Amino acid sequence: MNKIVKILLIFLIVDAVIIGGYFGFKALRSQGGNSGEDTYEWIRIDEYYYPQDFIEEFIMRDAEERDLLPIFIKNYGRDSKVLKKFRGKNFAGPSETQLRLKYRNLEDWQLVEIKFTAEVGREAQRAVLYVQEGGEWKVGDNGVISQ
Numbered sequence: 001m002n003k004i005v006k007i008l009l010i011f012l013i014v015d016a017v018i019i020g021g022y023f024g025f026k027a028l029r030s031q032g033g034n035s036g037e038d039t040y041e042w043i044r045i046d047e048y049y050y051p052q053d054f055i056e057e058f059i060m061r062d063a064e065e066r067d068l069l070p071i072f073i074k075n076y077g078r079d080s081k082v083l084k085k086f087r088g089k090n091f092a093g094p095s096e097t098q099l100r101l102k103y104r105n106l107e108d109w110q111l112v113e114i115k116f117t118a119e120v121g122r123e124a125q126r127a128v129l130y131v132q133e134g135g136e137w138k139v140g141d142n143g144v145i146s147q
Contacts, residue, residue: 040074040075040076040082041074042072042073042074042115043073043075044072045059045060045063045069045072046070047064047069054137055075055110055112055130055137059112059114063116068116068117068118071114071115071116072114072115073114073115074113076110076112077110077111078108078110079111080095080096082111083095083129085145085146085147086111086127086129086141086145087144087145087146088127088129088142088143088144089143090102090140090141091129091141091143096109099140102140103131103133104133105133105134106131107133107134107135108131109130109131109140110129111127111128111129111130111145112127112130113126113145114126114127114128125144126142126143127142127143127144127145128142129142129143
């Protein structure tokens, strides 16, 4: 009987170590491999900034027209992990499949967070989802990126 208890005890200890190691490794991997919005830097856009793509150029021209320069943006591009955190008027944590259902001719999309100082001197921040349909970019939704 004593030999059976020792074997059972060793078996349980080995199982506990394996299961603990699995969940510990999984927890470390999910924390370390997170490509959330913390990996993106704020970019200052003023009259001397050279836009990297059409969306940045559109944002810069719009800010110039509204006399809001300088503004700051985080261009998340097509990062689906950040898209899952997006909360807007039309979407709440959408996937790319949901975007394709809403926009039948979806060619491309980009998620950009914009920070600027409003006319009353208060800082405003919003996230804008841009979609491209039929070769034309437009605002698909606006809202915030939840933490």
